[in-house]
Amino acid sequence: MREMGPTSAIGSLRMRVDRHSRCGFSLIELMVVLMLIGIMTAIIIPQMKGTFEDALLRSTARKLVDIFSLASSRAVTLNESHSVRLERKTGRYLVERTTSAEKGRDPHPLAEISGGEGNLDTRVTVEVRKAADDQSEPLGEGPAFVPAAEAGSRTKAQVISFYPDGTADAAEILLRDRQGFRLALRINPITARIRIIELERE
Numbered sequence: 001m002r003e004m005g006p007t008s009a010i011g012s013l014r015m016r017v018d019r020h021s022r023c024g025f026s027l028i029e030l031m032v033v034l035m036l037i038g039i040m041t042a043i044i045i046p047q048m049k050g051t052f053e054d055a056l057l058r059s060t061a062r063k064l065v066d067i068f069s070l071a072s073s074r075a076v077t078l079n080e081s082h083s084v085r086l087e088r089k090t091g092r093y094l095v096e097r098t099t100s101a102e103k104g105r106d107p108h109p110l111a112e113i114s115g116g117e118g119n120l121d122t123r124v125t126v127e128v129r130k131a132a133d134d135q136s137e138p139l140g141e142g143p144a145f146v147p148a149a150e151a152g153s154r155t156k157a158q159v160i161s162f163y164p165d166g167t168a169d170a171a172e173i174l175l176r177d178r179q180g181f182r183l184a185l186r187i188n189p190i191t192a193r194i195r196i197i198e199l200e201r202e
Helices: 006-023 027-078
Strands: 081-086 092-098 117-119 125-131 145-147 159-162 171-176 182-187 194-199
Touching: 027 081, 027 092, 027 159, 027 171, 027 182, 027 194
Parallel strands: none
Antiparallel strands: 081 092, 081 159, 092 117, 125 145, 125 171, 171 182, 182 194
């Protein structure tokens, strides 16, 4: 077997050291990588937060559309007026029915029905506006809306009614999240259909 001389042994040792030194990162390289990660995080996190808030707003809007559709379909099917009561502070909603023989009495809540009651996310504020009876409809914008507390005598604050003939209260529900993103749900009083309208961010 051929023996290695001192010079060849030193050369092979240097080659091993060079190989190991090439596998690692220098301190400057690590600092550059960490700095890039920090910059990317600072850019991405606010975007993700806005996306989450927007998704929360849209999911709340879809949930309200489902609630209103439930009240409308039951009103037509059972030939009894139904209403949706929204509590602004707590985010609680409740679907109620009123028979024609019990007009003027307290409505019956539909807690036993799936989707008849529940809670909306309190991070989204909900404001009900009713159509002003004495104002004309602006061209291309739909009816003029006022806060529910100032609306006509047929409806009360934060309550939207659906009727057996397929009609509903003319109302607009404004949804606003903490980031200022807004959506509006506009209820067509003739067809009881709900249209989602995107509004400018505040």
